[in-house]
Amino acid sequence: MTRFTIAAAQYPIEQLETWSAYAAKLTRWIETAAKGGASLAVFPEYGAMELAALDVTTMGDLSACLGTVAGRLSDIDALHAELAVKHGMHVLAASVPAEVPGGFVNRARLFAPNGKVGVQDKLVMTRFEREEWFISASGPLRLFETSLGKIGINICYDSEFPLLARAQVEAGMELLLVPSCTDSEHGYWRVRLGAQARALEGQCYAVQSPTVGNAQWNPAVDVNRGAAGVFGPPDRGMPATGVLALGKMDAAQWLFADVDLAKVAELRADGGVLNARHWAEQPGAALLPSVEVVDLR
Numbered sequence: 001m002t003r004f005t006i007a008a009a010q011y012p013i014e015q016l017e018t019w020s021a022y023a024a025k026l027t028r029w030i031e032t033a034a035k036g037g038a039s040l041a042v043f044p045e046y047g048a049m050e051l052a053a054l055d056v057t058t059m060g061d062l063s064a065c066l067g068t069v070a071g072r073l074s075d076i077d078a079l080h081a082e083l084a085v086k087h088g089m090h091v092l093a094a095s096v097p098a099e100v101p102g103g104f105v106n107r108a109r110l111f112a113p114n115g116k117v118g119v120q121d122k123l124v125m126t127r128f129e130r131e132e133w134f135i136s137a138s139g140p141l142r143l144f145e146t147s148l149g150k151i152g153i154n155i156c157y158d159s160e161f162p163l164l165a166r167a168q169v170e171a172g173m174e175l176l177l178v179p180s181c182t183d184s185e186h187g188y189w190r191v192r193l194g195a196q197a198r199a200l201e202g203q204c205y206a207v208q209s210p211t212v213g214n215a216q217w218n219p220a221v222d223v224n225r226g227a228a229g230v231f232g233p234p235d236r237g238m239p240a241t242g243v244l245a246l247g248k249m250d251a252a253q254w255l256f257a258d259v260d261l262a263k264v265a266e267l268r269a270d271g272g273v274l275n276a277r278h279w280a281e282q283p284g285a286a287l288l289p290s291v292e293v294v295d296l297r
Contacts, residue, residue, distance in 0.1 A: 002262040007038035008228035012213040012252040015053045034087040042209040045156045045181040047094025049221045070099040084111040105138040112296040118144045122155040143171045149261040156180040159194035167288040169202035174264045176206040183223040199231045203276040230257035
């Protein structure tokens with residue numbers, strides 16, 4: 001399959017009272033994406049932090065809420081896996097703090113409709129994550145072979161560092177997913193420009209999915225600004241702006257867009273420019289991180 005529909009969430013952080021309320025919300029969102037014809041649903045960075053509200057004793061504590069949400073990870077993943085299989089859809093779950101020896105990492109999980117799951121941890125941490133929240137960087141950098149195509153994930157800030165996506169492009173990446181969580185327009189635009197730059201350099205698609213809304217009860221995700229976007233290289237067969245679809249700023253919604261991964265191969269072979277091929281001509285181009293390829297087919 002090269003042509004398919006992507007649904008990118010502008011996902012609202014809400015103060016839910018029960019696990020059942022969260023399960024019902026996620027089920028509604030994924031059902032809506034399925035009804036819209038999506039083969040891939042993309043949720044944002046730290047969207048799972050709304051589960052901190054389930055423990056009123058820790059939901060307002062920046063450090064304690066990590067354990068509360070991480071403790072739900074197995075249930076969160078079981079629910080996503082069930083819904084991905086039920087709807088025959090690939091689902092990038094909202095990233096979650098995952099507990100590891102010595103602390104926590106920021107972890108995204110890609111669920112395939114055949115029951116397989118791929119994991120990508122964030123590699124470069126923001127100042128807030130490292131200086132205030134004490135979330136650690138992790139890895140390795142991965143590329144996921146799926147029935148849709150070759151998919152990479154750069155979690156939010158990671159998209160602002162070109163060598164990560166470039167290493168994935170060298171491994172064959174056709175579609176980059178950029179789940180994000182930003183508390184200002186400045187942050188939103190940094191990630192958006194990073195996603196668009198990666199689509200330009202790699203001659204591939206990039207999808208941004210942000211958190212939206214205010215959650216003053218949790219200092220980790222108290223303010224959320226952004227708009228979902230689906231981007232491509234500004235070249236033949238693509239919009240001149242490189243913007244295939246863009247959501248309404250700060251609104252809770254799904255953004256739908258159709259992509260054709262055959263265009264990636266076409267532009268890399270014979271585009272108006274050949275960014276992907278000519279990358280190697282710049283000094284230092286070979287200094288790339290390694291990429292682990294994971295088969296989710």
